[in-house]
Amino acid sequence: MNRIKVCSRLLTATVAAVALFSAATLTATPAVEKEAELVIYAYDSFVAEWGAAPLVIPKFEDKHGIEVQVISVGDAGQVLNRAILERDDPKADIVLGIDNNMLSRALEEDVLQPYRSPNLDTIPEELIFDSTHAVTPFDYGYFAFVYDSEVLQNPPKSLEELTDPRFRKRIIVQDPRTSSPGLGFLLWTIAVYGEEYLEYWKRLQPNLLTITDGWDTAYGMFTSGEAPMVLSYTTSPAYHVQYEQTERYRAALFQEGNYLQIEGMGILKGAPHPAAARKFIDFILTEDFQAEIPLTNWMYPVDPDTATPDSFRFAPKPERSLQLPAEEIRNNRDPWIDAWVKQVSR
Amino acid sequence: MGKTGQSLERTAAGPRTILVLLLAPVAFLLLFFYFPLGSVLVGGLTDRGGRFSLGILASLLVDPYYLRIIGFTVGQAALSTLLSLLMGLPGAYLLARYDFRGKRLIQALTTVPFVLPSIIVVLGFVRFFGNNGILNRFLMSLFGLTEPPLRILYSLQAILLAHAFYNFPVVVRIVSSLWRRIHPSTEEAARSLGAHGLRLFWRITLPQILPALLSAAALVFIFCLLSFAIVLVLGGGPRYTTLEVEVYRLAKVSLDLKTGSALALVGAIISLVFLYAYIKAQQRSSFAERMADDAEKPRLGGMLGSVRGLFYLLYLLFMALVILAPMITVVAYSFQLRSGWAQQTISLEWYRRILSGGPYLRAVANSLFFACMTMLLSLPLGTVLAYVGARSRFAGSRLLEAVMMLPIGISSIILGLGYLKAYRQLPWTIVGSWYAIVFAHTVIAYPFVIRVASATFRKIKSSLAEAACSLGAGPWRLFLHLELPLARSALITGAAFAFGISVGEINASLMLYNERLITIPVMIYRLIGSYNFIGACAMGSVLMLFCFLAFLIIDRAGGEFG
16 A cells, blocks of 8 residues: 555656646746737748748847747648638738649638739749739749669659669659648649640559658658658758768759749738738848748748858759649649549559 | 446436536537537538538548548558457466566557657658668678568558557557456366367457457557558558548648548548447446456566467567567667768767757657646546446437547547637637647547546446445445546556657647647657658657656556556
């Protein structure tokens, strides 16, 4: 009986200690936060400690004396989701992370208000992907197949060459139903092969080791050596150069071109702080914001005058960039995906 | 059965007591489960004009694509459950019937996979069992092969193996916590009458452990129903797709909440049907018999010379391979400096960063805090509901019990969406508060407490309660001084699971957290999303260590039942 008591006390004491300790750390940050004067919904990797937010937000706050609150709402898809969910009573001013594939959905839901920043004048025309200016671009990148140069001496040079028998079971891609690079790759094959895209997937299939739910699993399997090639971004090799001092991972550029992804942000209809939001949209196009993009978001800055770090020598830009019109994506995405699922389930 | 049940109803828990007992848990569940869930699911049952309609639901149920997915989801869950039971039973037997050094360690260790985020499980599996994994590399260098000899992954077997890895600890824990309370004397008597081996097990042992076996099977089955990343990645792609993938697609990628919630509803109904069937089966099999104090157990160490001992040893080795190897692989990866294989550089860099404080330590502290709070909330909640479920009979009580179990059959994506949607009208924001996360975790965790506890409550001999009542003990005293202590071992198992579920939960946390409330799984998700796989593995190792310690402490606290 004594032992029961001792043990129970031990348990209670541990639970209490942990609860107290955690409560202390929870309240260590000021309990009453200053009223935010600008609220931004962003995807998680933007908000993370090593993301862009910790670098760019203080700059903006210092410059304008505006208190900013950045809230992570999961991945990019959820950013827009949350805005739609809260359309009647928006809690945020800005949604960050709407890309060219999501644009038509955002416009259709009519949750954004247009604002054309004067700073857009210096941005290349082809990157301004929303002519209504509801969404303003801040970075861009290309999907690419990244390979391990220690295993593959002779990487593929085209989408068609990916189907070569020498890559049998050596490629990992993502599922367009659950992953944005996965959807990007599906659109890529449609941009290149049009109606024949299912034929292409049929040829590609023997070479696919597996199709993962998300980019993270696929890339983790790739760096674990499970397959020497993975669907990712042209900028991925730069990460390994910058933080792991290794050049073994390379991005393959394809003759047909690589599929383009442009990311932007927009001001919500009914935003509580529209004036501050417009200041922030102006700010993202300045050097202060653009210069931090390469090493935090692993994308190219939209401002052509912003220099990229040395490691970006390993983040090559393709000669041709591919894109499907937003409207076409909106109308056909689900039938395309359904047909794709049928094809690869065989 | 009916007779003892009735007499108990009169003595232990009259209708009024039941009402009082149920008040708090039902209020909690209404507020923090059914209300948010309803606010999402109602979308699947209304047309665009907001009128009630079964149109969306019906259109899903005639679509051959969805029918195939539903069929596969149920089929793989059934197979995975069977495999988990087969793998878990010998372990439950060993833990219940033998003493050996390190028993507690093994018990705590086997529960760890259960809390790991599935992405860590996948990476661990791939690094160990993969075509280029440790096992294949070892075999290739041993036999001088040029091609990996074992093609385990990217097949249906891989899905089943990973599910068993995830879930067989559930079987071991739940079944052994009942098994150790059953006195071996019945088996000894049967043996002396000539019953041996399978016959002995089938006729004598199995009926006695059946309630716990069914409990474990139900939990494993529903866990596998909701499986997602493991099925897709280790199965090799969309050929193997579960319902959850489509719910994810509709709710998070296509942003089609209407169809998404209709599909989630289909999943919930399937879960409900299975839960109901299993509760009926459990009630039929449960019978009152003696709850024994533990007898002296033989020591395993003394038997290693015999054939039986050898079999046990082989079993333990096999378990170590399936359970420990993927986990150790993750830990080993966390000490690397660079991605890839054949790295000579071993580094403590990530552990230095984690210990240096900041967000990593905060994530650890938060996770422990949420887990403790979840444990403290779900333990009384689950205990009360299990008690009422086991002690009362009224029309529809089984259905009610099934409905109370529903949270484990609901995708946490849908639950998280429900929290976001339902509480927007409140004057204060619940999203971003620590209790929103704790409540969501509690809702996900308490069914485990119910299942474990009710398997034991049903086994408590009614004559014991009747004796106590005839000596003048009221229902409260009966509960506090007789039934609760008898169910202690099961409640400790339930507490351990509640802790583990909270520590490992990701989907709902990801929707409800803010910077100050970051948890270990959210941090892992972040790290993996930013190329930091090594950091993710380090954080995953920290998660494993804390779970291991926590389970050890929880076990110790209840250790007097050994």
